[in-house]
Amino acid sequence: MKWLRTVVSLWFGMSILAGTAAAQTLHPVDAGGGALSSPAVHGAYLYVGTGATINVWDMSDPAEPAYVGRTGASPAPGPISSLAVVGDYLYAAWSSMGMAAGITIYSLADPAHPVGAAEYDDYVDSAFFGPVGLVASGALLYLGDAQNGLFVLDTSNPTAPSVIGQASDIYAFDAMAINGTQLLTSGSSFLGGRLVYAIDVSDPTMPSVEGSAELDGGSVLRAVLTDGYAIGVGNDLLVYDTHDGANITQVYATAIEQATGAIRLGDVLYLVGDSGIQVWDFATPTAPSLIRTVAAPTFAPDQTAVTPFGPLVLTHTDRAVLLGTTDPLQPTLAAQFDVPVGVSAHAAGFDGTHAYFAEEGYGLGVADATTLAPVGRYDADLPPYLAARDMEDISVDGGRAYLAAWGYGVLIADLTNPAAPVELGRFEFPFASAIEAHGDRVYVASTTNGGIFKVLDVSNPASPQELGSILTSQTYDLTVRGNHAFLVDGANFGDGGLRIVDISNPSAPTVVGQEQSCPFASGVFVSDDGNTTYVACSSDTTFASALQVIDTTDKTQPLLLGSLALPGLPPNLTDYNDAHSVVVVGDTAYVGNEYGLDEVDVSNPAAPTWMARHDTGYVVRKVELAPDGRVFAFSSVGGVHVFAPERGDAIFADGFDG
Structure with missing residues (x-):
């Protein structure tokens, strides 16, 4: 993969050189919003990836989460899919439409303000790649790549991990969880169903697939992995026993009111859906029972997680919902806070x-x-x-x-x-x-x-x-x-x-x-x-x-x-690029396209001249012009990328907007 990343980097480096006849007019100053990643925690701080940025909340008082800021001044090269913390470092897996991918490594020396410390993309030599999932265990980091399989990384040198093991016959990594020597992964099959894999990592240098199962039916929208059980949710609740990885067995199934997330707290299972939280008694996983449904602002849940601050639900409506579980059978709304810029802002x-x-x-x-x-x-x-x-x-x-x-x-x-x-x-x-x-x-x-x-x-x-x-x-x-x-x-x-x-x-x-x-x-x-x-x-x-x-x-x-x-985009897509949106300032047109935001000199309307490209890591569908001259590029799951005129302005220099 390193050679392809090099080509891409050279291409976008050349875009700057190509602008020497008419120098580029913008520079990036901020980014935010975009698709939600799985969250991560370090001490009292909560980290959530949105698009290409990491958002940080101080959770010292879980009832009053305090937004600290985001890495908007230095976004990752593409949308972030998952996060994991090892020691004082935060690892963020990202992918840019399959053209480039890797892990951005942030130092948490100041945990309130992650600082990019390194980029890592040497884990595989492949023309296609897609890091999707991360899970940490001690100094080991397990990376799931939907194109190339599972990789076990040694992070003894935190900014230069090394591959010590891999398994190339697994491709489902939307969810990952490790319990002892068993790693569970789940994701979509090629036919659209949901798969669960059990992997023996007792020897991390030689991970081996113990067994797998396809979650029954097309009614399962997501799988949640817990200690000893894989739980499929959607229009049905399905429970699979994974203790014996070589013999993953369905032990329960029932129709439910639709849920797209699940959180297990010991003997209690929360199913999260548009109507709120279904509270289930999970003391007997082969016969769980619905106790009640609790109203909560959880419409369109995108991510669910157990955190030290309480169960967390991240929704497609820009809401983060933290549950209070003093009485697990009667969850309450402990806190609600907004995700800045938005999960999917269109204009x-x-x-x-x-x-x-x-x-x-x-x-x-x-x-x-x-x-x-x-x-x-x-x-x-x-x-x-x-x-x-x-x-x-x-x-x-x-x-x-x-x-x-x-x-x-x-x-x-x-x-x-x-x-x-x-x-x-x-x-x-x-x-x-x-x-x-x-x-x-x-x-x-x-x-x-x-x-x-x-x-x-x-x-x-x-x-x-x-x-x-x-x-x-x-x-x-x-x-x-x-x-x-x-x-x-x-x-x-x-x-x-x-x-x-x-x-x-x-x-x-x-x-x-x-x-x-x-x-x-x-x-x-x-x-x-x-x-x-x-x-x-x-x-x-x-x-x-x-x-x-x-x-x-x-x-x-x-x-x-x-x-x-x-x-x-060289080397294979030189003739493919759709233009989607345009704004013009003076003699420069800013064009949103498949690969980012292009600057075009239109001083001679009969012969427009391409000047430069600003890579956003995802398709720019809409471009908007703010009154102060900033240009906003809307890239869907990649978030909103903000550019300012080259003359610069100190008020836009800090990517953290506390």
Whole structure:
């Protein structure tokens, strides 16, 4: 793997050199949010990976967790999947879409502020790799790689581990647990089921598979591994006895109210689901019994863990929930705290003091504009499933936030008190995906099953009214300049490309011009005067992904001025790269794409010039521009990466935002 990491590093190093003709204009200053890792603990500190960063809480008083900060100024090269602590070091396994992967090693000399001490990627020589799970036992670290198997690492030299053993016939590592000389691992099979492996590690230099089992049925969503038992949860509760690893046996099965997490505390088992905590008597694992269900804010649990501070649930709605177990049969809510930036923020809007994030699982997250520390949130009252609560886009205007909720439509929130936004009204429009607000008008469009563009009157936000609409194809993005709306579409349900709509009569919006050299357009940015339009093109008529510059002075006859195909990724993906989003500042376009954020010089519209790439470790679907010049790149599970102009500003220099 080292050779591939070297190639990738050289490529992104070359991206800086390539910008010598027109030097890059941004530098990274912060990162946060993204998919949740399994947590880790060192003393009184709790560590949770979100995207490419480590978040730290001081849990000295578990009833009042204190957020310390995150490693935002020095993110890992890719989304972090798991964490483990050995001595005074924190190990974080990460993977960048299979292109690069490894372990970032942090020193915990100051446990409140992890500091990157080393990168380790020499555990296997492979063209494909994917470190997924980590578990520590003494000075040994067990690493599960979904492409290459199990590796046993000796951490006697903490910043330079060495492989002392491996087993290449195991590929399921979503969960790992070690009890004595038995290591249990679990993950998805190639057919979509759940597998459990029992591995004998009595001799860590020669780990050997004792046996395995496939958890019965397609109703199991996750497996939780405990001492002597593997517990499958989903629509069923399944219990497998793993004491004899060579003969893993199902000992119990029953249908349950859906749960996607489980926590075992001795003779008590908590099943965690959208409706709360199911408390089970587990004294007899072959015959557990449901005692009660306790209401708790655990909708969409992503991670569950036993910690010294109490059972912990990390949800897809940016909540961390700590349970009190003075009486294990009557768990209580000991603490609840927010995960900064968000597990899956899709877009952002800004005012002078706050950033407002469109969050996938619940609604609106409000953060301090400078530090991105959580300030407040708005939880939309929507059906309790994630598709209905998926906030695809946001527009902030006149003290209100307008959200495009894919599963519902338009939601309007009052931002007078950012700590507690209040819903003002809503408009039903399923599959809403792009939105922009100007005064009493809201412009919103859909993508799924064919596009529709609507103009809404929100002068009475409690009762938005549709003024007019037109059919489109698949509108992925839009913006408004004066009396014209600029839409970009995919071609699966009609004409793709740029569509210019006259909205001077909002009751009768009319397409007045189209430019169709990009049949699959994803993002759009338009100059203030409306005369120059930039399109992030996923696939043009030559099947290239490109940034297009279009003259839209004459709205009825948009004219393609120039186009630049974005470079792919050597050595095997040089021609593959989709452009997804674009914003322009001066003569520089910032283009979100499959591999990060690219800078393109557009001073000569007829010949845009590629300048540099900022690697984010995951696909950048959306790019937003803050009022102070910072550029926010939204990379889904990889989190939000923040860049500032090269002139720099001291207030953005500290990645910890306490």
